[in-house]
Amino acid sequence: MSPVDPPAIGPDMGADPAALVVSGVVVQFGGVRALGDVHLSVAAGKVTGLIGPNGAGKTTLFNVIGGLQRPNEGRVFLFGEDITKKKPHQRARRGLARTFQRLELFGSLSAAHNVQVGLESTDRPWTLSSRTRRSAGTTVPERLAKVGIGVERDRQASEMPTGTARLVELARALAIGPKVLLLDEPGSGLDETESEALGDLLVDLSGDGVAVLLVEHDMELVMRVCDYIYVLDFGQIIASGTPDEIRTNAKVQAAYLGAQEPAEGDRDPSSESSAVGSEAAPA
């Protein structure tokens, strides 16, 4: 669709175009440059990590990719198509799904209905409800079971503990059948077993050909599942490479790994308009 070929960046992917390419993205919040000329590319069938200290701009980048934040400069390509000007729901229909760092569940619906809304997202108004009912009977529990939720599926989403709620959000994202999956700290709030299961799930997904872009603070998880990692700091990609390369990269160690562990609960200032003078649009 787009006449512009996305520039080749990141790991060598042979002849296949990258599933997702971010090219020269700049986001400016008032006087603060949240993202400065970010390039990255995510391959189908691979788990790509995006790490960096709090406030590095990871969530802002996710918002740019998902369509919640318009970049000042730069473009986003999905399977070679320029989607920079597309609305969030149009991107989702092209196979882009995401989860949120701060949960965005349909709080007054049950866990099962959260997933069902995702499953039904491609239904047209004239689609018969029998299809819905069938999917309600089989697929929703399946989807939830896939992320490890069994008994709690009729519980209202807003009453679930954070860890479980994150999994529901993940199940909902999977329900739209994504080709590219953006995960914003899916591991926070999970215990060790859950986190391990999450890692296995991500590996499975990439095995099925899904391109996964993972933002995560749990380094163990990142190093275990990622095929390729980008490191973002102060809105710039300061390094990229395989987990082994990243582990030994001096710049990364200085900026992130060697430094103190980031405190839980610190947040990305770009993910909300906490900065005075930023575009605080009325809600």
Add this chain to the structure above:
Amino acid sequence: MSNFLQYTIFGVMLGAGYAIAATGLVVTYTTAGVFNFAQGAIGMVAAFLYWELTIQCHVGVVLSLFILLVGGSIVSGLVVEGALMRRLHGATAERPVMVTLGVMVILTGLAAIIWSPTTQRTVNNMVSGQFSLAGINIQYQEVLIIGVALVVAAGLRFLFVSTRPGYALRAVVDDPELLALAGVSPNRMSQYGWVLGSMMAGLSGILLAPTQTTGLNIEAMTLLVVSGYAAAIVGRLRSIPVTFIAAIAIGLAQNYISNYVLPHLSQSLGTDLTYALPMIFLFLALVTLPSVRLRASGRLSAVRTPRVATRNESLVGGLVFFGICIVFALVYNGTIYNGTTLLNLGGLVLVLGIVGLSIVLVTGYSGQVSLCQFSFMGIGAFVMGKVAGGGSVAGLILSGVVCALIGALVALPTIRLSGLYLALATFAFADAVVTGYFNDGSVYGGGGLNIGRIVLPGLSFGGDAAEFLLVAAFFVASAWFVLAVRRSRFGRRLVAVSDSPAAYATVGLNIGITKVTVFAVGAAMAGVAGALYGTVQQTVGTSDFDLFPGIIFVLFVVIWSVRTASGAFLAALTYVVLNQLWPSGLGIFAGIGVILIGRAASGILGLEVFRINWPWLHTSGSADLADGAEEDVYVPSTTGDVRVPG
């Protein structure tokens, strides 16, 4: 030329008055995150109190101003913030709108009781006299208002941009926790915001009061600052300079139009437009705004929602309800109460119940505030009366179709904008329709529009009992419809789009289409209800569908429960009964009720006491209470309490 200059001066003065009110709105919005629908009503009360003090009690102007603007604002600001708004922490997004509307109808209701409209009250200019400049007469009052507006705007701008407290005031909406960490109390900042906002409201009311040369009128004074709303919207509720300039421009446009354009129109059209102009400006401001960016809210809907009745439950409930209606019709056929038959009143309850059900659909499920359901009723009644001489089935169908189309148009701004703007658009629409259309004698006719009863081949609803049962059948069918929608795929989508628009879009669903669709469906329901209202009453009058009663009715639905069919029915019952017993107390009851309900998302029916499984509550299909009462469960988001922007 001198005329032009004269109009210009007056226009700027008018605009300056609007500007004061509008900057007040911006201040409250930026510091407390709430759009204060009561801004005009506060100004109205201030103007009346100013009249009391200066004219009745002969208190000096300066002392009166001090009492009202300093004392009055501090008291009212602190009361509104502390007693009403702070309790809304964690409520659904529609609730602050409802509470400020509640304050508005309380103030207008009280004012109507205290200041009877039979007395004429005119307020003198604060400063008398005038001077001549370039051949035109300029009153000192005009100079005073313009000067005050400039000082206020400049002062607030300075406060917000250049001072440390100003930064704190602006930061409180964005992130109260972070502000608290910085050692500033977010509550204190909200208090300042409300006090400043009330001060601006009072000031604008008092300064504009002398322009009401025919005497102070409660409704006119309350709606006087609607042009200020438009200005604040142009400033995107954020920028004081833009708001100020917009207010002046609106004042000028209004004065030029009423002096140059309206005299060339027919008398009736001219008068209509004069009244409708502020609302037209507001509507224009809304539709021309750039779209609001979709944001992740970072919070979960905090309320436990009632269980939705199953199909069988609502089926049985509806039939039982209809059975009760049959008994009622048999027992009370012919009983007269207060000049009308009891069945007639019962029919009104059921008709309003259908309107209430449309509010459940639009506000309860999809979270959009509509303040113009009564206007759709009026349009429905009008269509019913005009098609085939009234009382036809075709008219009934057409009333729904026409209202659906108009509803879709009214809701168009929501495709790009947030919920608050829809509430404002419906507010503007409701008033513009009433003042510019319904009040036009050629629409409803001087004495009212004849509609008559529906006649089907071999079936007449001429008798009160038959008519009552017809309306009851429509009510039950509407309740079934609304509950069936809620159980459907579309119903899940409605709740989803209300809970998290950002997530809704990221699963690939179109927010705009969903919202406009449900709004159009709700409008159609209200339209059909209006047509039925016409058949119950047989004639409808011009003032049956006013803005304020419409708002009061919405509040009653919120008070009982905006999420259940029984809430809609009980709201209708309350409204009709109170209207018989004490019409002037309607607003006061509704306002106090909504304030007491506070953030309880499902109103009275959601409270703990209603855990009892009363069978008759099922009748209107709200077996949703069977699962036990729902209380508010405040779920902090992952990072703790987050204030809900209104």
